Amino acid sequence: MADAIHVPTSSFAREVASVPGGEALNKCIQCGICTASCMVARASEKYRPRQIIQKILIGKRDEVLRSEQPWFCMTCRMCEENCQEGVSPAEIFHAVRIIAAQEGYIPNVFRKTTDTVLEDGWMLKDAYSDFVEDERDDLGLETDLCMNDTFVKLLRDKYFKENKE
Numbered sequence: 571m572a573d574a575i576h577v578p579t580s581s582f583a584r585e586v587a588s589v590p591g592g593e594a595l596n597k598c599i600q601c602g603i604c605t606a607s608c609m610v611a612r613a614s615e616k617y618r619p620r621q622i623i624q625k626i627l628i629g630k631r632d633e634v635l636r637s638e639q640p641w642f643c644m645t646c647r648m649c650e651e652n653c654q655e656g657v658s659p660a661e662i663f664h665a666v667r668i669i670a671a672q673e674g675y676i677p678n679v680f681r682k683t684t685d686t687v688l689e690d691g692w693m694l695k696d697a698y699s700d701f702v703e704d705e706r707d708d709l710g711l712e713t714d715l716c717m718n719d720t721f722v723k724l725l726r727d728k729y730f731k732e733n734k735e
């Protein structure tokens with residue numbers, strides 16, 4: 571049946587399709603144009619957007635969530651520009667990363683950043699220098715950007731199940 575190819579075939583595919591950004595997964599026809607358009611795929615044989623989507627469609631949940639590959643996407647959207655089915659692999663991988671992060675699968679290179687954010691709400695705390703504060707003040711912007719415990723708790727609750735109390 572011709573339409574069957576557009577129906578997510580695994581529970582993992584349905585799970586990804588239910589996360590904002592993952593909805594278009596069920597339109598992928600596995601043509602491979604995304605991989606052919608992707609500059610990251612050109613730079614690394616390890617990264618193949620079409621193949622990651624295929625693994626999602628056939629339900630390789632653990633393999634995909636534990637893999638670093640969905641985190642390689644630079645969100646340049648060249649694949650999206652070229653996809654004839656209106657699929658955005660970048661959005662799909664974003665949805666996958668949300669699920670992966672909720673389950674604690676975050677590559678070490680990103681782990682350091684998330685740990686920093688979860689510690690005090692800042693990603694680049696050192697970048698908020700007196701100079702930036704003065705500039706914000708001159709522009710009439712809020713200068714007290716101290717992220718409080720409530721903000722950090724909201725982040726933890728929303729994105730990191732492992733950190734829920």
Ligand code: SF4
Pocket residue numbers: 597598599600601602603604605620623649652653654655656657658659
């Ligand atoms: S170009 Fe679009 S339809 Fe083709 S494999 Fe990539 S995401 Fe799927």
Ligand code: SF4
Pocket residue numbers: 604607608609610611619642643644645646647648649650659660
């Ligand atoms: S958005 Fe991601 S998958 Fe698409 S071309 Fe750019 S790096 Fe490759």
